[in-house]
Amino acid sequence: MVNNTNYLSVSDLSKHFGDFTALNNISLDIKQGEFICFLGPSGCGKTTLLRAIAGLELPSEGRIIQAQRDITLLPPEQRDFGIVFQSYALFPNLTVADNIAFGLTNQGIKKAQAMEKVREWLELVDLPNSEHKFPAQLSGGQQQRVALARALALSPGLLLLDEPLSALDAKVRAHLRHEICQLQKKLGITTIMVTHDQEEALTMADRIVVMNHGVVEQVGSPREIYQHPASEFVADFVGTMNFLEAKNEQSNLLSIDDYRFSSPTDISTAHVKVAVRPEQMRIHSDPIAGIQAQIKMFEFLGSFVRVECQLAVNNQLVQVDVTSDQLDELGLKIGDYCTLSWRSEDSLVFEGQAA
Template sequence: MNNSYLKIAGIHKNFGSFTALNGISIDIKKSEFVCLLGPSGCGKTTLLRIIAGLEQPTAGSIFINGKDMTYMPPAKRNFGIVFQSYALFPNLTALQNIAYGLKAKKIPKKEVKERALEALALVDLLHVKDKYPAQISGGQQQRVALARAIALSPDFLLLDEPLSALDAKVRERLRREIRFIQEKLQITTIMVTHDQDEALTMADKIIVMNNAEIMQVGTPQEVYNTPANPFVADFIGSINFWKESRKGKNEEKTAAIRPEHIRLSRTDGILAEVEDVEFRGPIYRLEFKVKDSSSHLYGQSIKVDVSTHDVNHLKLVKGMNIHISLPEESILAYNELVVS
């Protein structure tokens, strides 16, 4: 075996004639924070359930620390799990919710209370220990659910869309808190999400999935800066695509560039007209129509992210003409064509 702590080898999962997972293989190292990222229905939650033992694969194997655990029940896998819905007992206080799982493991009463209080302190919620779920906020409920999972001293942690039910501000704060706790405990963590910002800000490694298959595995920087295919490029962040003909060949490829990499100038570059201006706080998202008939981009709509400072400096308004340039080093090229 290699140095992977969790090895997923050739996992297939069929539900009748529907293929939920098609030959998934991943190596996850000890203490790594991994995000399974992809659109709804791509198979990421099914994969998480197979890792947990809540679902059996049709084919393939799961190794945990070098041991084949494919058909071991969940109780033998020593993991903590946090769901999107929190799944707290409404009739138990925050402290009692955390203690519940510890009691089930036949841990002495004194130690149960100590460990439950310790877990609450870790998520900074000692002040709500005697409150019921209905008396605390959604963000606090999710932290109690996290504390409950951690209190069991699991070997690894599974998070199933843990932040999607929360509002943006709380979500942002909890992203940092979960990552801080994960780093502090050095616990191997696998999180399912369809939120690219969550994956980019939290993960050591992102596994991008689509249609039951893995599209790319890499660091947040790798999947953003060098997406393996047009799907990844389009799913993570925003991007412009256009077709390019290969010189001397009767075939086309797809070229792409991120909106933030395009440069604006009053004099140099390709002439374009501002078609739309969208204010986004620190930046503006501008839509340009290329007006330079000598350019291979003639008639193309191009999205450009421009700092508020530059928008004010260049006095950019709808209907205005300006020049855009696409730095060669920022252009991505793909053999497959993008269907718009």
């Protein structure tokens, strides 16, 4: 359960590799019991930030405070965390039980007591009676559960997950996502997970830290990040987004070709980018007020159909999500002409980023 106490504070953290800046002046507070996701594309700095928290990379500047203790320059073995890697990193020559007990016995805990703890953790990660197996005898999902049990066996204050599910197939990944969330809530352990998978971040995190080029673009709940992205990068990276060039006609009245609509926010520049989610676009078979387009493709995605339309004004492709029933009612086919519109309050406007 999340409380309002700051458990981990990162202040003005930077990391340079020669002339390359991997982290640029990052500050972040994480609450006790929070599940945080570092989300961003490859090379954005999310893994470097995780490694700095773990002590696997020492920062060039800044401080890291964990539970009121300055850990900035401490070696990993003097920090209070458990870590799970993408590659599992299990010892292939040790049994499941010995893998999980490794840290416990290294700390001087007696073998019998360690094995009792191992059995408890195997129950918790839903792998009872697996202690005598070797990693090669387990599936990828089972190996990752063993890695999770090993990381948690020492009862650390912080759990670090470095893309732990990316090597698994989609169904196992979705199942393990749910199990990790349940276990994290049950234990109340502060958790940081690195991922480039937006769906993973949106479904698992209490808060998401969106990173790009070594800086934090936005921190917020999954809903805040999706519905109120703070920048064009966040809007584009999280979920699917249509970006349309628009002119500011007068007093926040925008236009795209002959379609005029009001801006949801005050704007001062002559040209802006309007961003609209596919599910917020409306498609009409009648020639009403809107942008004229032609249907190019249908993509059936189970609960909805994604319609790809080409705008008449500039040949830009945009995506519109509708239910199968809505599509049947409209009676639209590939090659048909249609009109697109949206509610002004459903759009986002980015200034200074359009030609």
